[in-house]
Amino acid sequence: MIVVRVGLSPERLTLAGAKLADEAGFDQVTLSALARRFDVKPASLYAHVKNSHDLKTRIALFALEELADRVADAVAGRAGKDALTAFANAYRDYARAHPGRYEAARYRLDPQTAAASAGVRHAQMTRAILRGYDLAEPDQTHAVRMLGSVFHGYASLEAAGGFDHTDIAAQQSWAWTLDCLDTALRSRSTP
Amino acid sequence: MIVVRVGLSPERLTLAGAKLADEAGFDQVTLSALARRFDVKPASLYAHVKNSHDLKTRIALFALEELADRVADAVAGRAGKDALTAFANAYRDYARAHPGRYEAARYRLDPQTAAASAGVRHAQMTRAILRGYDLAEPDQTHAVRMLGSVFHGYASLEAAGGFDHTDIAAQQSWAWTLDCLDTALRSRSTP
DNA sequence: CCGTTTACCTATAGGGTATAGGTAAACGGG
DNA sequence: CCCGTTTACCTATACCCTATAGGTAAACGG
Numbered sequence: 001m002i003v004v005r006v007g008l009s010p011e012r013l014t015l016a017g018a019k020l021a022d023e024a025g026f027d028q029v030t031l032s033a034l035a036r037r038f039d040v041k042p043a044s045l046y047a048h049v050k051n052s053h054d055l056k057t058r059i060a061l062f063a064l065e066e067l068a069d070r071v072a073d074a075v076a077g078r079a080g081k082d083a084l085t086a087f088a089n090a091y092r093d094y095a096r097a098h099p100g101r102y103e104a105a106r107y108r109l110d111p112q113t114a115a116a117s118a119g120v121r122h123a124q125m126t127r128a129i130l131r132g133y134d135l136a137e138p139d140q141t142h143a144v145r146m147l148g149s150v151f152h153g154y155a156s157l158e159a160a161g162g163f164d165h166t167d168i169a170a171q172q173s174w175a176w177t178l179d180c181l182d183t184a185l186r187s188r189s190t191p
Numbered sequence: 192m193i194v195v196r197v198g199l200s201p202e203r204l205t206l207a208g209a210k211l212a213d214e215a216g217f218d219q220v221t222l223s224a225l226a227r228r229f230d231v232k233p234a235s236l237y238a239h240v241k242n243s244h245d246l247k248t249r250i251a252l253f254a255l256e257e258l259a260d261r262v263a264d265a266v267a268g269r270a271g272k273d274a275l276t277a278f279a280n281a282y283r284d285y286a287r288a289h290p291g292r293y294e295a296a297r298y299r300l301d302p303q304t305a306a307a308s309a310g311v312r313h314a315q316m317t318r319a320i321l322r323g324y325d326l327a328e329p330d331q332t333h334a335v336r337m338l339g340s341v342f343h344g345y346a347s348l349e350a351a352g353g354f355d356h357t358d359i360a361a362q363q364s365w366a367w368t369l370d371c372l373d374t375a376l377r378s379r380s381t382p
Numbered sequence: 383c384c385g386t387t388t389a390c391c392t393a394t395a396g397g398g399t400a401t402a403g404g405t406a407a408a409c410g411g412g
Numbered sequence: 413c414c415c416g417t418t419t420a421c422c423t424a425t426a427c428c429c430t431a432t433a434g435g436t437a438a439a440c441g442g
Contacts, residue, residue, distance in 0.1 A: 005390080006390080032428070032430080042429075042430075043433095046430095046431070047390075051430075052431090108352075123356075138359045141357055142359070142367035145345070145348070145361075146345075146364070148344065148348055149341050149345040149368070153339065153341055153342070153343040156297075156343060168332045170336075173332065173337070177333065199420080221398060223398050232422065233399075234400080235421050237401080238420065239420095
């Protein structure tokens, strides 16, 4: 029986899982499917990840990190509406380019894991965006939540095909929405 | 072997499935779990629903219908911001009271099924809300999408515990957000 | 060069999905 | 009221995914 070492590792499994998620959907990410991809038996994967939940958590953390990096890159050196748009576009673009990873980023993490994840960077960056709008607390928190809702909601509905019924391009509604948010936030600023 | 007829039907299975979803999460809705609930063997359920996907679709349609009914009830006789708030609250309240059904309502339906679902009523009602804001096309469609994004995004993030990190109550951010939306929409109205 | 570790294996068990085919209760026409 | 048909649920079976236990050969290191 010829045994060729495939060279599995948590990192390779996580990346392959992320790719699989993008191709087939996050719910299709199973240890069996991943094992097939590496031409290995499912049991072999348990040496590298604890279980299915562990794998999904790793993919979620990876996606959060990747998304945070892209957003950070996009907003660097920008302020005001410019920063808002850059943030929003980076977010939406990621969701469109990597639907499976985006879905993974919404995988429910336990509080400790979440606290140590790139999720906190997301929150920080959203707050950074809002510096251009001079919002005092608790308005700033309200705004963080509103922005998060719009970004996630839009990405989620668009991914689900909710905007396919009308001819009007999703891109236009997106620009319109960002414009709306900018005006709304500016009207609430306390200079 | 004593055989007591349990009296299964697609409707009873759908309702039980909806309850199970609220209690354990939509992803825990399985034919096996449902069969246990009725003290019946899994195979017996296939006489009433085609398969697992069929059951989930039925639950999704049921939830969409129920939610549409509540929203319709809430907005009846209201206009302007009053209607907007009533719509939004009915939506959020449903998501909070019935997290599993709400999740089910987002179950991906094939285009024909979606077209025949209460989903179209949701769109109609959202457009009805916007009558109070005098928006011409394509702005109206943009606004429909923005509202849908905020409502769904907020419900989704709140359900995922995304607002638990700060002391500021989700209720306050919600009111603030609705206020923001109202101003934004009014500023875009073309009287 | 040999003992240990590593990386993958087989075997097995449990649970969800799904189909085929069986049986007894319920129904309904004569 | 009786008997044929339908109905409602059954058992048996097979497949897939998850998970654990325990085995083996390659790789590594003193």
